[in-house]
Amino acid sequence: MKKLNIFLLLFTLVFLVSCRTDDIIVRSEVVPGLATPENTAIKGFYLLNEGNMGSNKCTLDFFDYTTGTYHRNIYAEINPNVVKELGDVGNDIKIYGSKLYVVVNVSNKIEVLDAKTAKRIKTIPLQNCRYLAFRDGKAYASSYAGPVDINPNAPKGKVVEIDTVSLSIQRQATVGYQPEEIEIVGNQLFVANSGGYMVPNYDKTVSVIDLNSFTEIKKIDVAINLHRLKKDNYGDLYVSSRGDYYTVPSNLFLIDAATGNIKKDFHLSVSEMTIVNDKLYFYGNEFNYNTHSYKKTFGIIDVKTEEIISNKIIDQEYVDAIKTPYGIMVNPITEDIYITDARNYVAMGFVYCFDKNGHFKWKTEGGNIPAHFTFLYK
Template identity: 40%
Template sequence: MNKLQLKGLIAIAALASVFSSCRKDRITPDPVDPVAPANGIYILNEGNFSRNNSSLSFFSIASKTTTPDIFKTVNGRGLGDTGNDAKIYGSKMYIAVNVSSTIEVVDAKTAKSIKQIKLTNGGVDRQPRSIVFNKNKAFISSYDGTVSVLDTASLTVDKYITVGRNPEEMVISNGKLYVANSGGLDYANPDKTVSVIDLTTLTEIKKVDITSTNPINIAADNYGDIYVLAYGTDYPSKPKLIIIDNKTDAVKTSKDIDAGYGTSFIVVGDNAYYITDAGKIAVYNVKTEVTKSENFITDGTIFKAPYALAVDPVTQQIYVTDAIDYSSNGRLYTFNDAGKNQDVNKKGYVMDTGINPGTIVLLSK
């Protein structure tokens, strides 16, 4: 989840939100949980913009050991400039390196490079941002206004789908791919749409006007709702949480939310987790549509610059990175389902990371 250090540059004032409650019935099946909890943790570190110093850290849960930059150790070269997203699909991990405009495909267990894919259009970098998967296809949003469709067997791009301006995160729900079009490179005129792509025809079938500008983060629940965080451009402004019905693709509601800029909205079961503007970890119940907790952390742990989140759906462990000062190495913390710090190394946190630890990837056994 790359923010290009926007967390350190943009402050969005926010107040605690009050959410109305309603009953929701589950209409889609739960996702299949991993067969085992995570036994390893990858951290994709963005590095500093245009410094060519992205890195991939790894922590072994079994041995409690850290490899500071496993990609460079294994492959003898660096990742490139501004690692933006990483996800595991099957036996491979796919890493989007934004400014270098590459997709690194590596063995998920060893980080050994399988293929580096350059995403360009007539020699112009596309700048990949986010990755999701469906039926042996990887979908990659890029700042040039496209979603690449990558075949995960041949590792070649089948087609490019034109969407909105500067697309960011994506989510799959009800047979459709939803793409948050930020328009974030045009500060004076950001986008305010979510593209809807039919996964059968691989075509954009509509753009949903969410009225709020600069949508970046997007997620889905098991009740037919799509959640979009839109940040606007005015200062001070409150981020908006926009909820879209995945049957009609119509906006159901829009609410103020105390989210920090660029935080992921991670839905696991009936709970969504996000980083607040005050640097806390909030929990929102997607079934009742009320805030369950304004701070999940119960042991007094305080972050300097909380940056990325991940949740193990098997153990309910919560992982949080701290970018500290956005220019030096960060840290990874883990908390149990009661919000208590799991001080595995007796130093208050799990591991030291690289600079700007923006994406957490859990490696299952």
Template identity: 35%
Template structure:
């Protein structure tokens, strides 16, 4: 009997070893802890019309289903400026990137009250900031002038500018490094084709990785892989997805792949696609699970942005409609069925979640 138990235990351990070898390694970090916070509502950033100074920040209160069309203007007595491009919450502050105005607004997310406005300029010339990410006590802000600004999140002072490639766009943090997509998007048809790698210990660029031209989207999964979405040249060079191993900085996969904005929640990536569809991609198996997440007859006219609430699993899709009039935000359950929608400003591009 004892010998039978030993054989059984050995077989069980062998099976578990084989199963774990077939899965992506999460570097021993284990599964992420399940969040326990409770949501208060959402903010929606709408970029408005270029050169019209009508960026808006809508606030939707979950408790009473009340929508404030422009919370920022209502509480601050002034607008955000021209072409809001990105918004993130980090710690006790919310950061709003305003591209054409070349400003970074730091806001109290509980109230919408402005804390500080930073001018992102070089000798009074706007750098055209694009996207923001965070690591420890630093914020990293990409700008079209070919730099990434390093900002202290306590003092809110700009500490330095790191020179990267041409017209950097989105960024992601992985394995102690910052990966920056250098699009060269303003140099048509001579696009850039690199991803800058910045060492976050020294805040210096240590290398560039070559990918398909016009890389714009960068996101990291929990296993240490960095996904880069390139747009190509809208002609004979197709859009693609590259996967970079952040431990080796080698491109382990490069394939034709059509997609716009991409967010990852757990093992699932949600990627905006043409035709009003939202692809679901499994980052563990590195395969497309669904060509369209939307399971009902909801029609998205111009899918612009996507966000996932990690607490509820709800998926939010922004619809820019015709890019000249009010847009709409749709909330879907995990099953792909629409729960509700709200009308917001012109060209909504980002949704962030506020805790109570």
């Protein structure tokens, strides 16, 4: 029995050491054969696991389309000398050029990695940073500009401009309270202000920044506690409101970016959304303190017609199985749909893959609170 155990141990070690992609060497937590290998323009995707606040459990996963292999917690293996690894609460992840940008909210930093290898290049300090957008060699990041603190005297937030060559902050603009997601349309940057630290006096505006002067030129009144902000290909912005969790429900609004006018109120609960091939995929997981319950919703909006074309995106069996939907992404080539489940926020979450018709393809365990995706192109 001891001899068998030794052979088993040697086999396991050889297997783990040999598991790798072309660029990313991973020696632990590998799930091979998860899906049929694909040969497309997309090599794979990164998934950022937020990690419960205060637990320092932000981790990075990678799914390799070319092998159908899922790699968990790759950052620690690739960057063994980084103290505390990625840090506390991963809030956004995006690739621009050859670099991968990871926003780590409570650790007050943006980690810049090589997009192919996930090796750390530099850390950019930014207090209570939130979300990213890019244009013309610049990165833009929203920041609460203050500590994590429910405080009626919390400072206004800001958006900073980062040069993607020197990786240094060059300019900053003051916006509304506790700014969240950002988008760029034309020569203007839009940021959804939440005022989440000002409860019950939430902010209700979208700030508009002129990129030439890098100053806030106006605010658009929308609804309280704004969060998500996505642009389509027709000059419009979709912005979500989280409501007040009591009597004001979550909602989704359509804004004309050129005029600032609200074109449509969808009367939808939207927690997260993504626009792919002129379709906006969304889910809602709205919590209400009066009932102490969550309400899940899913659907698709045609952004050309600005109409809801479906009130489902996956089979009902998996709507019921996914306890806490927390992240969503759609492959622009295959239109496969990815949804994460944060479960109880403490246990490791799940990553689900469905085909374009919403039928189940595969599932695997992610990290603690799997949340944010970005594609790695070849």
